[in-house]
Amino acid sequence: MDRRRAIKNLALVLGGVISVTTVGILIKDIIIPDNENSNVSFSATDEELLAEFADIIIPTTKAAPGAKAAGLGVFIPMMLKECYPKDLQQTFFTGMKEMEEKCQKEYNKNFTALSPEERTKIMEQLRTESLVDIKKPSFFILARDLTILGYFSSEIGCTQSREYLAVPGRYDGNADYKPGQKAWAT
Template identity: 65%
Template sequence: MDRRKALKNVAFLLGTAISSSTIGVLFENFGTYEGEKNQISFSAKEEEILAEFADIIIPTTKSSLGAKAAGVGDFIPMMVRDCYPANLQLLFASGMKEMLSKCQKDFNKDFLSLSGEERHKLMTDLTAEAIAGGKKPSFFMIARDLTLLGYFSSEIGCTQAREYLPIPGKYDGNVDYKPGQKAWAT
């Protein structure tokens, strides 16, 4: 199975947790032409910022590691460069720059220097802006969607954040669900 087909399957399993723009990228199969690929590039610092951003969305808990540990900081730039059309790549890059400017303006700090409380406030503001934008693609929506997709298609997401049986038994569609039990990955 190729990477695009595997990601489509994961996106389908995540259902409505992913925005329509990301589903369009994965399902419409409009194939990013070579001339559209890699319209933008990410520095090591930007990848670190994306890893921290993703870790705000899915942090490490006592039962599973977070998005940063799952490698989502590398996954997001790869997906944006290789799978998104040029217009969405540029939208993502400009949105990321706007977020970094917002950090300077609102907190007088760069993103990596923000406290946990300041990061939470930033995420609340970005969420509100994305909701106000309706169904228009935005940096926040793309980064959030790719965080979910990258995390739940990673080994950590499949084996620690969800129940995992490497060799499942017979199918039983009426298994008792215990309160607090993880969702099944297999």
């Protein structure tokens, strides 16, 4: 199974969790023309920022490492450049830069230098702004969706955050579920 098909299958499974915009992009059987492949470029600093951003959405817990450990700082730009059309790439990139400007304006620091409380406050502001016009894709919505998609399709997300059984055997629709047991990844 190729990566695009695997991601589309995962998008169907996570359909209730990620936004319509992201599901639409992942389900479409589009081939982005060569002249539309990527019009943004992410630096190592941008990847670090995205890793920290994603780690607020899915932090490390006692049970499993968070989004940063799962490599989301690299995953998010890769997905944007390979699977998203130019307009959404630009929306994401512009929104990320606007978030950095907001951090400078409010705290005189960049996002990665903020305290966890300050980062959370910025994220809450971005979330609130994204709810104003839910039909229009925003940096926050795209980043959140890619964080969820990337984390739960990563090795960490599938094997440590969820219950994993490499060879599940026969189907049992009445399998015992113990209180506190993780949800199944397979």
